[in-house]
Amino acid sequence: MSSTLSANNIHDPHSAAYKKARKKFLKTSKNRAESSDFDWTPFRTAEKKFKARFPPPALSNVLDLAAGDPSRADEVQRGGWMGRADAVECREIRCMDGKKAYMFDHVPGLVLLPGFISPKDQKTLVRWSLREHAKQPNETNLDAHYLIPEEGLWNVYSRQSEEKIQPRAATLNPDAIPEGQSGPRQLISNEPASKENYTELLTAAKPPPVPSLTVKPTSPSDLIPKLRWANIGWYYHWGTKQYDFTRGKIDVNEGLKEVCREAVSFVPWRELFENDKSDWGDEINDWRIWNETYEPDAGIVNFYQTKDTLMAHVDRSEVCATSPLVSISLGCAAVFLIGGHTRDVEPTPILLRSGDVVIMSGPQCRRVYHGVPRILENTLPSHLEEPGEDWDLFAQYLQTTRVNINVRQVFPKGFDPVIDSFPS
């Protein structure tokens, strides 16, 4: 192991990474109130465990399929973060051209495709996410609060522009900002979407987000780590946690669709669902024709810095509650937790590395609690670290970043969304 690698090994008490985490822990824990774990759900307990900065969590109970793959040995050593290939019971259901698919008997509908995306395609997807996708007309988290130039934040940043990005609120008359809307986001309704309440979803009020009054003009390089998400396809309204179908849809990038289709058609769905007795509603037996009917039309690109987490949640905004959700991991590795229909189900921890694909499908998996409690520091694989061509700036950004491309199908096959009649 090289000296840089051992210096980064968070579990080695002699390493710089360990000493830094310990120092920070001692500093911040001095004034911390004693908290009781009395009423934590099993999901919350797991989140707390993996979020802990010091001592760093052991990953011996985390499924890490790369740990059983000699071709990924270098990746697995990174930062001292290593799970175990046998930590969780799963079954290999396909192996072809060096690619494999695994299923989990205790989470029917969950599929893991380790290293499914080649290093070359990982780079293509990262470039696409930042350079082409995270800009208008696709919304990002920054648009509500900043006037991001049309060329997109990444492109402004990469030409080393010094020009500050201005707050959106500066352009508004403060008296015109609706009262009571500048505080925390209020959730209006979080009912799972379905064919039955679809019309209601269409007409529910979806007020625009209120720009922050406190953000300051910020340089592109300071704003880049604040980029948190970029919308794909149908617009998503975060205030109501519903899609805003009245705004129309932006086409999903063909290259991305192709990657997702390849992942879906790699899975032998019969192995998962042939004997499945759960309630599929109107979508019964749809899995038999997914290879032809799967058509993603929405999603999100998540950008995580190493301190970011994604709390336990259920993706219930899609009208179709069974169609495959394809989730692609790029850059730094992360701990992903997937549980059941309540937070009381103990979640399964899975270590996701760059190039891994998770598919959540079917009625038992599509709407379960899941989250990302930890991005693992110093885990960028060497194939994304090497400079060259246009890659240097991406490599630098990825040192502390994980990108997740989360792609969904909102409507079941045959469902005709009548949206033209609604005014935009």
Ligand SMILES: O=C(O)CCC(=O)C(=O)O
């Ligand atoms: O980052 C991930 O792996 C999961 C993201 C996710 O669950 C979501 O975007 O809904």
Ligand SMILES: [Fe+2]
């Ligand atoms: Fe999710």
